Amino acid sequence: MLLFRQGEGFIDNLSPTSLQTLSAVRERSENRTFVKGDLCILGIESTAHTFSVSLVSEKRGLLSDVRNIYVPPEGQGIHPTEASNHHAAVASKVIAEATSSAGASLGEVDGVAYAMGPGLGPCLRVGAVSARTLSLALSKPLVPVNHAIGHIELGCMLTGAKTPLVLLISGGHTMVVSCSSGMWRVLGETLDLTLGQLLDQLGRHFGFASPCGRRIEEAASKSSRYLPLPYTVKGNDVSFSGLLTASKRLVDAGEPFEDVCFSVQETAFATTVEVTERALAFTGNKEVMVVGGVAANKRLAQMLGIMAQRHSAEFHVVPLKYSGDCGAQIAWTGLLEYKAGHTIAVEDAGIRQSWRLDTVPLPWRSGA
Amino acid sequence: MKLVYQGAEADVYSGEWSGQRAVFKFRKALPYRLPELDRVIRSQRTAHEAELLHESKKAGIRNPTLYYVSAPESLIVMEEVIGPRLKTVLESGDAKTKAVSEAFGNVVGRLHASGIMHGDLTTSNVIVNGDGVNLIDFGLAVRSTKLEDHAVDLRLIKETLIGAHSTVASAVMKAFLEGYAGVVGEARAKQVSKKLAEIERRGRYARVE
Incomplete structure (x- = not known):
């Protein structure tokens, strides 16, 4: 089994407020061995210029976060089709890297989360296709995640904000x-x-x-x-x-x-x-x-x-x-959604380009 | 003087002015804003607020009477309106909710009919006083008869209701619109609502799927 990659660590560029929480995450991550009964979610982000895959575990926190970013030519913005071509070209490599750098195998994954929206249609589709393929191949449930909720929930987890x-x-x-x-x-x-x-x-x-x-x-x-x-x-x-x-x-x-x-x-x-x-x-x-x-x-x-x-x-x-788009936001929120029972069938796993975050019920926050 | 409310851009103190109970609204320097930008915004908003507070009073809107204004000091002294904020009333689940919401719609209708947009109609800028409502905080108010501006006012009300009073939001909005239409007329109220929907569609990811 591959070791947790130090280069993917959590201690570079930290704001002081988050150090404490992050070191806790890091400690959990250093426990690399597979834990029986642990929940492991693979998350795929592909809403815009970033194609990223991450593995998180309920007991060990963030295990990996691998990104490959489409860079447009100077003076230009993201061309959706070209960004999606980029994503399609790197998808399988990023998935493999995310799995290996987590020191895991795809067999340990309990659910496949993907960013269903909001975002650029062609880009979202690459993530959705990757997720459906993995879900079918592994016979594991699909978890749709709202990208914006992903930013927020990952932020809460990393900073300790409630x-x-x-x-x-x-x-x-x-x-x-x-x-x-x-x-x-x-x-x-x-x-x-x-x-x-x-x-x-x-x-x-x-x-x-x-x-x-x-x-x-x-x-x-x-x-x-x-x-x-x-x-x-x-x-x-x-x-x-x-x-x-x-x-x-x-x-x-x-x-x-x-x-x-x-x-x-x-x-x-x-x-x-x-x-x-x-x-x-x-x-x-x-x-x-x-x-x-x-x-x-x-x-x-x-x-x-x-x-x-x-x-x-x-x-x-x-x-x-x-702060930028990453698989970790999808994997972490996917884990929360999975535990809340929010999984969907492959035939329903499309994309939602205009999915506003204020329409998503969050059972784990129902007390707030 | 006693600090009674710390808002986003102003601190409100209660005290006395010529023997009357009064509130002192002082727009403090906001330390995060560039000083030269900050000074301009504070004095502009203070002068503006005083002007439109007075003008809307002439149009029959219940709001605090102006006692003193100084743009360079960013200070307004005005009558103290006694009563809970609409925010508190809605949170307490008061039985008067419907009547108050209608009165709220009524007063906003009168404001719009007189050619003024309030610009900051959150539920904490409405004071419930007996059977009527008073509008406060005219810092973002502008003279406007434009459909777009009136719809922006309604949009903020809706946003605040859904954002902070989600359980009563639709009932309050319904009563509000009845009160509003009662003043501006059904036709105008419909036009404003239509414009509101258009503004919402312009928002991020707001397309109906």
Whole structure:
């Protein structure tokens, strides 16, 4: 049996708040030997640019998380068909690597979870086909997982947050959600673009390939010159379309790249933190957690941290390694869904491109 | 002065103003926001809130009477409205829910009919006072007769109800819409509801499957 791969460890790039919980996960993971009666779920993520497979165990935590990411040419975004071709080409290799680096064999898998949605149709289909194939070959049940719930549940597991107010920010989502009566409920969201789309579309205007968040963050850190931009808060919702247009105009007018990046970040993040704060003041939650790809941005995390402190709420940031899309979010949530009995037949295991998270009942949160 | 409420963008104190009980709404500097951006937003919203608070009062909306305003200090002093917030009333499962929801719809209808969008109609910005409701917090209010803006107001109400009062959400929304249509008329209420559905479809992953 292969050993747990150290390179796939959990200690790189951690936020201090999560260290304790993660070391607990790590300890569990180091117990590599197969435990009889343990539940093992394989999870497949393929909603957008990432094809990733992970194995998790009920008793040993995250066992592996292997990713292969489609990178578009410079200046372009994700082309759904090309991303799905990429996914199809790497699928079996990623599945094999995830299994071997978990020190497991496919025979130990008790259920196959996959991201049923929301996401790009062609990409989702590759994950669904892989999952159905594995399920039939292994005679194990299929578990459909909502990708957004995956981000949140993995975040809770890794940071130790129990029922936080969640800011989910990525290329696909910009939402403030809170749990009540066993469902994640949306308290505020974007009315048009997501924060990830805003950064990506601005980045593409500069000629970068998506995702552009990191390059924009780097550029922004070199400036402190603020150029006024539209600050749009509508109740608990945000809107970024006007901000995107205005910032593209600044670029075209010859304003320095760094100053535009700085100003866009300051404006967009302030509106996002403001609506999160509005939701927090409303619910009186004692925990705030940020998850999703844009959670990797340090300035945003800093702003959210200051805001949470004002309301004496604990603040959690998903560890950098798990902020982006990954199989672990699907495998972990798949395990929770499996235990709740949410499995489906192969013929029903399609995809749902527009599957909103506030329609998914979560029995394990029914007490909240 | 006593701190009575810490909101997202303002701290509210209770005290006295010319011998009257009053609330002092102070928009504090938000330390996460860039100072130059923060200053502009706070003074703009303060001036705006005072203006529209007064203007909507003239239109017959029950809301706190304005005593003093200072945009540079981000301070508004106004009448203290006594009563629980709608949020508390809905959470307590009060028997008056239907009547209160209808009154809420009524007052929002009157606000819209007078060409003002509130911009922040969560259940904590509505104070239930006897048999009527008072609207507070006009910081995001704008003058608008646009269908889109009025629908955005209704969207936030719906979002708040589903997000925070899921068990009573549909009953409250129904009574609200009755009260609303009672003022703006059935035809306009239908148009606003239609626009609301359109805005919801524009949202992320909101397509009906």
